[in-house]
Amino acid sequence: MNAVCIHCGKRKSGALTLCGVCGRAPDSSEEMAQAVLLSDHNLLGEDLGTLAARIASGEGVTFRTEDVERIARNIDVTRKGRPWKSDWILVLVGVLFFLAFVMAVLIRSTQR
Ligand SMILES: [Zn+2]
Incomplete structure (x- = not known):
């Protein structure tokens, strides 16, 4: 050019x-x-x-x-x-952490 x-x-x-x-x-x-x-x-x-x-x-x-x-x-x-792409990943990571936390609490409460 x-x-x-x-x-x-x-x-x-x-x-x-x-x-x-x-x-x-x-x-x-x-x-x-x-x-x-x-x-x-x-x-x-x-x-x-x-x-x-x-x-x-x-x-x-x-x-x-x-x-x-x-x-x-x-x-x-x-x-x-594209800004929405990085936002989407942050939300996904947040949801995964939340699910892992919920699973950990559930597993703990069922053990014993
Ligand atoms: Zn110049």
């Missing part, structure tokens, strides 16, 4: 890679989303060149908020995993 560094405007390969010129990489989910938008995944090569020049000149580019938010949300889900 051909991309443009969101910090200095230089070309780099891969939206989320480290920039060889300024040494920075997109950090937050929002920056990653902007970096993905500033790649040939979303833009034609010629648009990329225009935007790269605007970043390099300090003029900057304006992103559509809904695009950045949509992609940032996807990145968040991918990075953190």
Whole structure:
């Protein structure tokens, strides 16, 4: 993927890679989303060149908020995993411990 560094405007390969010129990489989910938008995944090569020049000149580019938010949300889900999955495991472990406790009490009361 051909991309443009969101910090200095230089070309780099891969939206989320480290920039060889300024040494920075997109950090937050929002920056990653902007970096993905500033790649040939979303833009034609010629648009990329225009935007790269605007970043390099300090003029900057304006992103559509809904695009950045949509992609940032996807990145968040991918990075953190689905939250319900870990909750589900916690509940399961809790239930198993409770069952083990109940069994232990039952077994104790039947012995003798
Ligand atoms: Zn850079």
